[in-house]
Each structure stands twice: as structure tokens, then as C-alpha cells.
Amino acid sequence: MDRSVIAEVRRLLADGSGGGLVEVQTRLDRAQLAAVASERGARFGELRGPSGKPELLAALREALALPAYTGSNWDALEEVLAYPEPGAAGPTLLVWYEPQRLPAGDAATFRDIVKAAVRVRGSTNDGALVVVATPGEDTL
Secondary structure (H helix, E strand, O other), X not given: OOHHHHHHHHHHXXXXXXXXXXXXXXXXXXXXXXXXXXXXXOEEEEEEOOOOHHHHXXXXXXXXXXXXXXXXXXHHHHHHHHOOOHHHOOOEEXXXXXXXXXXXXXXXXXXXXXXXXXXXXXXXXXXXXXXEXXXXXXXX
16 A cells, blocks of 8 residues: 555544545555554544445444434534544544545535534544545455
8 A cells, every 4th residue: 555645644643633535546455544543543434435425424324333313414414523422532534435436416525524524623622534535445
């Protein structure tokens, strides 16, 4: 895996960082990303190519153990990512495999929500939110 991606993820998960969105064009090694999350004390979740908004929201609920009351709209997602519950605060690394499967409009909205949540989390000390978008997983 590209060492610069790992270095960027480590930097974004550091204390005092709100996190960020890292978009890469190469497949990434799940084990290395999980190890970085563990090393930084971050929750680790994965999105495996959701192909629509409902599937994306359901996958996020599962991957990040979002509260049961989380609504099924973009505003609810932005709120829960930007202002995590006390038990869910702390750094989070989410790997988004095959973002190209999501319709362009939904993908753009999700990226905007992540960026907004990162800005808020950078000012509230709720832990970094890092989303790494990759075309797939390196299984070699």
C-alpha cells in the first residue's frame, strides 16, 4: 500500500485534527488500515460499495454503530457524524470501498456531509472523522 496514504490517515487521526476525506485511486489493504485505526485508538468501519442512499445510510448505521434514532435523511446523518453521542465520540476511520457505485449526486452529498462533520469535529474535540475512499480492497 502507498505509504503516503497511511501517513495521511495517521496525520488526520491525530489528536486535535477533525479528520478529513482521503480519496485514492489504488486499492488499499484492509489489514493495514485496521492496524492504523487500532494504533490511534480509532473506531474502524467499512462501507462496501453501497449503490444508493438507503443502502448507504443502512451501511453507515451498521459500520459506525450509529444510534437507533438516527433518521434516514441527509440532515440526520450530518448531525450524528458531526455531533457524536458521548459513547461514540473519539476518532473514527471509515473505509469507503467502490464509491463509484453510489450515484454521483448521492456521493457528492455524502462527501459534503463528511467535510462538514470534519469541520465541526475539529472545533469540538469529539475525535477525528477520517473517510478513505478507495476503488476496492487489495486482497493480495
